[in-house]
Amino acid sequence: MKYTTKNEMEKKETSDEGNVTKKAHCNTVEGLKENWQKWANDHCEYQKHNPFSSNRTMTVQFQKGEEGYGTPREGSRTQQRGQSAHAHIEKEVDELCMIIKSIGETGEDGKPRVAFGPLFERYVTISNKLVGVLLTARKHGRISFEGEMLWQRRDDDVIITVLE
Known part of the structure; x- marks a missing residue:
């Protein structure tokens, strides 16, 4: 406007x-x-x-499975914020992989790996959201580790491997 x-x-x-x-x-x-x-x-x-307005007459309704369903309007501020968030998360995952490569050791398969305990001790000075970044990196296929969630002390010996 x-x-x-x-x-x-x-x-x-x-x-x-x-x-x-x-x-x-x-x-x-x-x-x-x-x-x-x-x-x-x-x-x-x-x-x-405006989807929050009671005066909504021209809102385009998408059906599940159609192109555009669950995505913001092209060029909207919501789309811009989403792209910015994706870029930020990608940067954090890249930083995590770089740290694993720098403090870890190379395994028999030639891939860098590190135990969760030493990674936690190193990463806690950088960010307080290590477990969330680990889960995101695993979801994107960048790392692997056993178990669903890692907990400090209990899972200090769990090996985290960079897959790239």
């Missing part, structure tokens, strides 16, 4: 004589009324697509 600034409202118009100017839609009641009506019309159009 675009709001009109005072400078945009103060555009000058030339009268019939060519040398007299006046400000259009600046202080006249008619100009204020037109600007208000434009804003109201824009807002009504916006509310038609």
Whole structure:
């Protein structure tokens, strides 16, 4: 939604004589009324697509399995925030794999690996969300480890292997 600034409202118009100017839609009641009506019309159009509005008439409904189902509108701020979050998570997973490679040892299969205990001790100074990043990295097929969840002390000897 675009709001009109005072400078945009103060555009000058030339009268019939060519040398007299006046400000259009600046202080006249008619100009204020037109600007208000434009804003109201824009807002009504916006509310038609707002999923939280009770005035929703033009919302596109996707069925499960259709393209576009469960995804934000193209070019929306929601889509931008999602892309930013994915990039941030990818960066954290890359950092985790780099740390495992730097403090771990190479196994018989040539892949870097480290026990959870030493990784936890090293990573806790970097971030407090190691287990969440480990689960995300496993979900994306970047690492592997036994068990569903890793707990400090109990799973200190569980081996975490980088798969790439």
